Amino acid sequence: MVEERLDDGVRTAQLLASELSSDAVRPPFAVVDADPDVEPSPDGTRAYRVVLARDGDQTPVATVAVHPDRAHAAFRAVDAAPDLPAVAAEAADGAGLRSRPKAVTPPQTLVFVPDGAAVKRVLPVFGAAADALGDADDE
Numbered sequence: 001m002v003e004e005r006l007d008d009g010v011r012t013a014q015l016l017a018s019e020l021s022s023d024a025v026r027p028p029f030a031v032v033d034a035d036p037d038v039e040p041s042p043d044g045t046r047a048y049r050v051v052l053a054r055d056g057d058q059t060p061v062a063t064v065a066v067h068p069d070r071a072h073a074a075f076r077a078v079d080a081a082p083d084l085p086a087v088a089a090e091a092a093d094g095a096g097l098r099s100r101p102k103a104v105t106p107p108q109t110l111v112f113v114p115d116g117a118a119v120k121r122v123l124p125v126f127g128a129a130a131d132a133l134g135d136a137d138d139e
Contacts, residue, residue, distance in 0.1 A: 007115045009040045009066035013047045015119045016064060016071060020050055025123060027130045028053045029061065040066040047071070052130055061129050062088075071113045073122065077106040081132040085109035091128035095121040 020029040030053035038047045044065030050073070051058040059080070062073040075088035085107045092099040092111040097118060102108040113122050 007069045009068055009071050010038060010047070012113055012116050012119065013038075013064050013066045013071040015116050016073075016113060016122065017048060019119055019123060020126065025126075027127075029126060029130075030058065032058065038066055040068045042067060044072055050126065052133065059133055061126060061133070070115065072110045073113065073125070074102065074108045074110050075125075075129055076108045078133075080134065081129075084129055084132050087128050087132040088125055091125040092122075095124055097121055097125070 017031045017034070019025060021031055030051050031048045032051055034048035035046065038045055044067050047064050047066045049063050050061045052061055060076070060078065062075045064071055064073050073088075075084050077084050081087070085101060086109070088109045088111055089099045089101070092109075097111055097113070099109050099111045102110055111122060111125050113119060
């Protein structure tokens with residue numbers, strides 16, 4: 001049994017990127033605009049964006065940021081899915097992850113990934129976001 005918990009924000013974000021880029025995850029996601037030298041900050045520093053990657057089209061899904069001890073994904077309302085922040089919050093709640101709204105325009109919901117073990121639990125949040133964007137797995 002593993003005794004230590006991976007609570008490094010950069011490493012957690014790297015694990016999430018690896019999972020999202022995996023061929024096993026559907027619908028297909030891609031990690032874009034990655035900053036390989038990202039430095040974590042207490043407020044979170046943008047590490048990369050996650051997009052749906054289908055038929056050459058890249059639909060924005062979320063932005064992932066790193067903190068010293070965790071990562072978070074920001075799901076932003078878009079024209080195609082104005083309820084995306086609410087969908088992400090509900091899915092995060094179902095996965096046992098903490099989320100909070102961010103009072104910005106357009107609205108966002110931050111979903112926190114506290115450690116490496118939570119990476120698998122956040123994948124359904126990305127799936128729910130893809131569904132809200134109308135890109136559910138139909139392959």
